[in-house]
Amino acid sequence: MLLVFMGIFFVRNLMLPMASDDIPYAFVWDGEDRGNLLDSVGPRERITSFGDIVRSQYSHYMTWGGRIIGIGLTQLFAWEGKGLFNVLNTLVFTTLALLLFRVGTGKKLSEINGAYMFWILFALWFLIPDPFLTVLWMCGSCVFLWTAVIGLLFLLPYAKAYWTEEDPLPNKWSLPLMAFAGLCAGWSVETSAAVLDFVLFFALIWFGRQKQLKAWMVVGFVFLCIGSAMLVFAPGETVRLELQRRYEYNPALPEDMYWTPLMYSINYIECFYPVVSKQIPLLLLIGYYVWHLPKGQRWNKTTQFQALMVAGSMVVMIILIFVPVTPARAGFFPTCSVILASLSALRELLKEKEAIWQRHRRLIQGFVAASLVLWVVTTSICLYIESDVRQQWMSRIDYINAHQDQDVVVVHQIDVPPIADELPDWWLYNCVSWNTDVLAWGSDLEPRPEGSHNLMYAQYYGWKKVITDGEDRRKIE
Numbered sequence: 001m002l003l004v005f006m007g008i009f010f011v012r013n014l015m016l017p018m019a020s021d022d023i024p025y026a027f028v029w030d031g032e033d034r035g036n037l038l039d040s041v042g043p044r045e046r047i048t049s050f051g052d053i054v055r056s057q058y059s060h061y062m063t064w065g066g067r068i069i070g071i072g073l074t075q076l077f078a079w080e081g082k083g084l085f086n087v088l089n090t091l092v093f094t095t096l097a098l099l100l101f102r103v104g105t106g107k108k109l110s111e112i113n114g115a116y117m118f119w120i121l122f123a124l125w126f127l128i129p130d131p132f133l134t135v136l137w138m139c140g141s142c143v144f145l146w147t148a149v150i151g152l153l154f155l156l157p158y159a160k161a162y163w164t165e166e167d168p169l170p171n172k173w174s175l176p177l178m179a180f181a182g183l184c185a186g187w188s189v190e191t192s193a194a195v196l197d198f199v200l201f202f203a204l205i206w207f208g209r210q211k212q213l214k215a216w217m218v219v220g221f222v223f224l225c226i227g228s229a230m231l232v233f234a235p236g237e238t239v240r241l242e243l244q245r246r247y248e249y250n251p252a253l254p255e256d257m258y259w260t261p262l263m264y265s266i267n268y269i270e271c272f273y274p275v276v277s278k279q280i281p282l283l284l285l286i287g288y289y290v291w292h293l294p295k296g297q298r299w300n301k302t303t304q305f306q307a308l309m310v311a312g313s314m315v316v317m318i319i320l321i322f323v324p325v326t327p328a329r330a331g332f333f334p335t336c337s338v339i340l341a342s343l344s345a346l347r348e349l350l351k352e353k354e355a356i357w358q359r360h361r362r363l364i365q366g367f368v369a370a371s372l373v374l375w376v377v378t379t380s381i382c383l384y385i386e387s388d389v390r391q392q393w394m395s396r397i398d399y400i401n402a403h404q405d406q407d408v409v410v411v412h413q414i415d416v417p418p419i420a421d422e423l424p425d426w427w428l429y430n431c432v433s434w435n436t437d438v439l440a441w442g443s444d445l446e447p448r449p450e451g452s453h454n455l456m457y458a459q460y461y462g463w464k465k466v467i468t469d470g471e472d473r474r475k476i477e
Contacts, residue, residue, distance in 0.1 A: 026078035031063030066234025070143030104343030106163025130329040147188035154185035178220035186227020192333035275331030289345035309341035440473035
């Protein structure tokens with residue numbers, strides 16, 4: 001199952017070109033001139049060395065945001081080329097699946113079986129928010145997928161100590177190792193850091209009460225908090241917010257409507273609801289496990305783990321309602337946290353798999369069969385849409401190259417196959433492939449000459465100026 005999933009994931013990576021922010025991040029960030037992502041961007045310097053990335057990240061940190069790891073990786077792959085990213089991203093996605101199993105169950109990888117793998121792949125395909133933008137798109141994957149793996153690697157020794165009651169880091173290198181891991185996990189992405197901060201704060205209290213608290217646990221948490229502070233309090237955070245309020249086009253939420261009921265309702269509809277509603281299958285499995293426990297045994301080691309993971313996810317998702325312009329992809333790590341909780345429930349239920357199979361055989365068979373059919377259908381649609389868009393994308397480059405002597409080259413906008421925009425709402429919330437909204441809001445070129453992606457795209461390929469035909473597709477209903 002995992003190999004098939006990896007193969008399809010790799011093919012989808014191959015078909016996805018560098019798009020949206022991938023191209024602006026191929027240039028050194030110019031914080032003195034409002035960065036690389038706002039309209040009317042001027043000439044920029046291409047990244048040609050690691051020194052350029054360091055210089056760029058310093059400017060980015062001071063004038064835009066604190067996501068040093070995710071954006072630094074994006075700039076590295078934008079410089080080295082997407083071919084390397086396609087291979088490594090597949091391996092990182094596979095690592096995510098295996099880490100979810102290790103942290104959620106406390107078991108060795110040799111103990112993984114078909115039930116665990118099916119549940120993990122089902123969750124990663126159907127339940128994570130905006131998978132197209134969080135695990136496939138290069139910039140989004142570096143920011144969300146790669147930092148989630150870093151966060152789970154940091155969490156792994158704590159989980160092992162919790163499940164086995166053994167010290168997994170007894171050697172002298174545990175303190176500097178956990179200091180470095182904690183700093184990286186905290187200095188990743190805001191929602192990931194927040195969940196980890198919440199979970200480990202209460203985990204340390206539990207370890208202390210059990211007389212199992214180790215020095216490396218405290219050091220890891222301290223540096224996690226330091227990394228989180230470096231991320232959240234980056235000087236560029238306030239600068240970016242002001243620049244976005246002044247220069248970004250957002251008719252749904254004008255700058256004078258921040259922190260109003262309108263903003264809260266938009267964040268609920270665009271972020272909280274699509275993320276939390278997709279967690280329902282995970283919560284149902286947890287609920288089934290808890291419900292069938294004897295009443296006096298419902299607060300045990302497993303349910304405490306589940307309560308902490310689900311609480312960490314929910315607290316962060318509620319906080320996101322009060323953060324301006326929050327996309328659903330911000331819920332990526334909070335969803336991973338709930339997946340961990342569901343895997344702990346599955347571990348306990350598999351101890352009685354024969355009895356459960358006898359009671360719910362037809363329900364389980366129906367669920368597996370329906371999931372496989374739906375997976376085949378959705379995978380086929382994704383591959384069809386993405387191959388069609390890639391063909392248009394490559395043909396566009398050929399056309400521009402043939403007309404590069406013109407001062408302005410007008411190209412046709414990318415049009416997705418009709419099925420991409422006709423899928424039901426639950427699919428659109430999941431955003432598993434290209435659709436017109438994804439293209440209109442930053443992934444495609446625009447008919448506006450001053451659009452930042454148009455200008456960066458032309459600079460990247462060495463052309464003069466490129467725009468699309470037609471009208472601006474950024475519409476608010």
